[in-house]
Amino acid sequence: MLRSSLRSARLLGGKPVAAAAGRQWSVAASQRAPMLAKRFYADQKTPPVLPTSETLSSERTPPPAQGPVDTTITSAEIPPTPPPPPPTSTSAAPKSSPPPKKKKGFFRRLRNFIFTLMVLGGAGFGAGVWYSRINDSFHDFFTEYIPFGEQAVLYLEELEFKKRFPQAPFGGARHPDAVEKVRIPAQSGASWRVADKTEPSERRTSASPAAKKATKPSESKPEEAAKPAEPEKKTVVAAKPVDKVSPEEPKTFKAAAPESKDKPASKPLRSIDLMSLPDAKEPIVRDLVHMLNDLILVINADGAHNKYSSTINKAKDEVLRIGGRLRDLKDDAEKKAAEDVRSTVAEFDSAANELVRRVEGSIAQQEVAWRQEFEEQMKTVRESYDERVKLLLEREQKLNEDKLQNQLLEQAIALKKDFLKEVESRVEQERESRIGKLNDLSAAVSQLEKLTLGWNEVVDTNLKTQQLHVAVEAVRASLEDGQHPRPFIRELVALKEIATDDAVVDAAVASITPSAYQRGIATSSQLIDRFRRVASEVRKASLLPDDAGVASHASSWVLSHVMFKKQGLAEGDDVESILTRTQTYLEEGDLDAATREMTGLQGWAKTLSKDWLSEARKVLEVQQALDVIAAEARLQSLRVE
Amino acid sequence: MSETTAPRSPSAISRPVSEALLNEKWDRCLSNLLVKSTLGLGFGVVFSVLLFKRRAWPAYLGAGFGAGRAYEECNFNLKQAARDLKKPSA
Numbered sequence: 001m002l003r004s005s006l007r008s009a010r011l012l013g014g015k016p017v018a019a020a021a022g023r024q025w026s027v028a029a030s031q032r033a034p035m036l037a038k039r040f041y042a043d044q045k046t047p048p049v050l051p052t053s054e055t056l057s058s059e060r061t062p063p064p065a066q067g068p069v070d071t072t073i074t075s076a077e078i079p080p081t082p083p084p085p086p087p088t089s090t091s092a093a094p095k096s097s098p099p100p101k102k103k104k105g106f107f108r109r110l111r112n113f114i115f116t117l118m119v120l121g122g123a124g125f126g127a128g129v130w131y132s133r134i135n136d137s138f139h140d141f142f143t144e145y146i147p148f149g150e151q152a153v154l155y156l157e158e159l160e161f162k163k164r165f166p167q168a169p170f171g172g173a174r175h176p177d178a179v180e181k182v183r184i185p186a187q188s189g190a191s192w193r194v195a196d197k198t199e200p201s202e203r204r205t206s207a208s209p210a211a212k213k214a215t216k217p218s219e220s221k222p223e224e225a226a227k228p229a230e231p232e233k234k235t236v237v238a239a240k241p242v243d244k245v246s247p248e249e250p251k252t253f254k255a256a257a258p259e260s261k262d263k264p265a266s267k268p269l270r271s272i273d274l275m276s277l278p279d280a281k282e283p284i285v286r287d288l289v290h291m292l293n294d295l296i297l298v299i300n301a302d303g304a305h306n307k308y309s310s311t312i313n314k315a316k317d318e319v320l321r322i323g324g325r326l327r328d329l330k331d332d333a334e335k336k337a338a339e340d341v342r343s344t345v346a347e348f349d350s351a352a353n354e355l356v357r358r359v360e361g362s363i364a365q366q367e368v369a370w371r372q373e374f375e376e377q378m379k380t381v382r383e384s385y386d387e388r389v390k391l392l393l394e395r396e397q398k399l400n401e402d403k404l405q406n407q408l409l410e411q412a413i414a415l416k417k418d419f420l421k422e423v424e425s426r427v428e429q430e431r432e433s434r435i436g437k438l439n440d441l442s443a444a445v446s447q448l449e450k451l452t453l454g455w456n457e458v459v460d461t462n463l464k465t466q467q468l469h470v471a472v473e474a475v476r477a478s479l480e481d482g483q484h485p486r487p488f489i490r491e492l493v494a495l496k497e498i499a500t501d502d503a504v505v506d507a508a509v510a511s512i513t514p515s516a517y518q519r520g521i522a523t524s525s526q527l528i529d530r531f532r533r534v535a536s537e538v539r540k541a542s543l544l545p546d547d548a549g550v551a552s553h554a555s556s557w558v559l560s561h562v563m564f565k566k567q568g569l570a571e572g573d574d575v576e577s578i579l580t581r582t583q584t585y586l587e588e589g590d591l592d593a594a595t596r597e598m599t600g601l602q603g604w605a606k607t608l609s610k611d612w613l614s615e616a617r618k619v620l621e622v623q624q625a626l627d628v629i630a631a632e633a634r635l636q637s638l639r640v641e
Numbered sequence: 642m643s644e645t646t647a648p649r650s651p652s653a654i655s656r657p658v659s660e661a662l663l664n665e666k667w668d669r670c671l672s673n674l675l676v677k678s679t680l681g682l683g684f685g686v687v688f689s690v691l692l693f694k695r696r697a698w699p700a701y702l703g704a705g706f707g708a709g710r711a712y713e714e715c716n717f718n719l720k721q722a723a724r725d726l727k728k729p730s731a
Contacts, residue, residue: 537660548723549716607726611659
């Protein structure tokens with residue numbers, strides 16, 4: 001399409017007008033044909049143009065389709081497409097295309113094509129006819145849209161019908177009528193309809209040959225009805241006329257169709273009257289009427305109206321009679337039935353009343369009986385319940401008694417327990433009180449024991465102190481005794497043994513230097529004697545300087561003889577005064593003060609008096625220790641007391 | 642002399658008593674003087690006989706030397722004793 005449009009556009013757009021037209025849009029659109037505008041658009045830009053242009057292009061497209069290109073395509077397309085639509089288009093194409101190509105080949109092809117077309121069309125038509133017989137919807141479609149379809153289908157149906165009913169070519173002619181007849185009786189329940197409608201009657205009247213019989217059947221039908229036997233004969237007769245009529249049938253069939261509408265109108269009217277009124281409901285009568293009608297039709301067809309009219313009338317009368325009889329019978333039956341119904345209803349009513357009475361009575365009796373039973377039952381139930389209540393009451397009483405007894409027992413047990421507890425507690429209290437008294441007694445005894453022990457201790461300590469006193473006295477005696485110093489180890493040992501644990505005595509003994517009690521100490525007289533010697537020596541060295549030589553020593557020795565001796569408690573720190581003071585203290589017996597004075601010496605004097613000082617100290621120590629021990633002994637004796 | 646000897650006797654058993662220290666030193670000094678003076682005298686006599694034709698002054702000189710030496714020793718001892726005394730006291 002694009003190519004074609006482009007080509008066309010080029011061919012037409014080659015003109016110089018195209019550009020002008022493109023510019024003068026409105027002018028071109030209004031004045032010139034849309035073709036130019038189209039060309040322009042095809043040339044320039046927009047292939048999808050206005051709808052008008054498309055229509056124009058479609059108009060243009062055909063010319064190229066007529067070209068050689070299309071013919072080749074069509075030639076290729078022809079063979080594969082048998083269906084009807086392509087042939088129509090191709091038929092147009094080949095007409096134009098063949099002339100330029102070979103004439104012989106084309107004709108052959110055309111012939112073949114047409115032949116195939118015809119064959120296919122015929123086959124399709126046949127298939128359509130055949131399928132229309134199978135499918136109803138296709139049948140409708142086929143008969144409507146395909147020419148000669150309806151006729152062909154109808155013909156086929158007819159042929160088939162003939163095949164099926166070879167003896168009924170005549171009946172086949174009457175077929176529509178027969179079908180209708182059959183239909184009407186099928187709707188026999190609605191026969192009144194048929195009677196009302198004039199059209200069916202008219203048909204039949206028209207179907208009946210003579211107008212005379214139109215009046216007759218109404219009269220004759222009762223007669224025919226009266227004759228039940230005759231229809232059988234007529235059926236037999238009817239079989240004959242069928243054979244006779246059969247040759248004539250095809251011819252008369254089409255013609256008779258209109259005639260039959262006129263002829264049967266006379267007879268069927270009667271028959272319809274018969275059927276319609278009372279006996280139409282009776283199947284027997286209906287059948288009879290049908291048979292009669294058939295006979296009448298046959299007779300009419302034969303045209304032997306005159307012969308059988310009387311008999312038919314009789315038969316009609318008979319039929320009518322039968323109908324009347326049947327009616328009467330029916331009425332009688334209905335009456336009887338009504339009477340029966342009434343009687344039965346009455347019976348039923350009476351029976352029902354009786355039943356109701358009986359039921360009421362029985363109900364009343366039952367009620368009474370039930371009441372009695374109910375009362376009895378109630379009594380029994382009451383009795384049983386009373387018994388149960390009694391039982392329950394007894395049980396509850398028993399239970400209560402048991403409970404009370406249990407409670408009493410529990411209370412008794414509790415009281416016993418309390419009593420036992422009280423007794424136990426009181427016993428324990430008494431026990432505790434007695435035990436407490438015993439404890440007090442034991443405590444008092446123990447205190448007494450302690451007291452005795454303390455007295456024993458006091459006695460012991462007294463003894464010890466006495467022994468101490470004795471020992472101390474022994475030591476003092478040993479010290480003061482005699483002119484020579486004596487060791488007093490024994491006395492000291494005895495003293496220490498006596499005062500075993502006394503810390504003071506131990507310390508006092510320890511304070512004494514061991515040499516004192518091993519060698520003994522000098523007595524006061526010895527000390528004084530030695531002091532005199534020491535004093536003379538000290539006086540010799542009293543004038544010595546610190547760093548004294550031979551000369552100073554000799555001078556001090558010489559001068560000491562010359563110096564005056566002092567007397568009494570002389571004052572001053574010089575050696576002479578100290579010596580005189582110590583001498584006086586010693587003479588007084590105050591050894592302690594004498595030793596203190598002597599310790600104040602310095603230099604050679606000190607060294608010279610060193611031995612005497614140590615002696616004096618020993619004596620002092622011993623004396624002090626003894627004093628301490630004596631004081632201790634005294635203190636212990638005081639403590640005890 | 643009698644005074645000095647008296648105290649010595651008791652102290653002779655053990656170490657000298659403190660009051661007899663000075664006397665003891667004096668005794669040693671005197672003995673020392675005697676010995677040394679006699680030694681010097683003897684050396685002077687020998688020298689006077691041998692060298693100085695029996696003259697008197699070498700004998701005296703020798704005795705003088707001996708006495709001088711003894712003196713010096715005694716002096717030294719006393720001072721030493723005084724120093725020893727000071728040390729413990731100090």
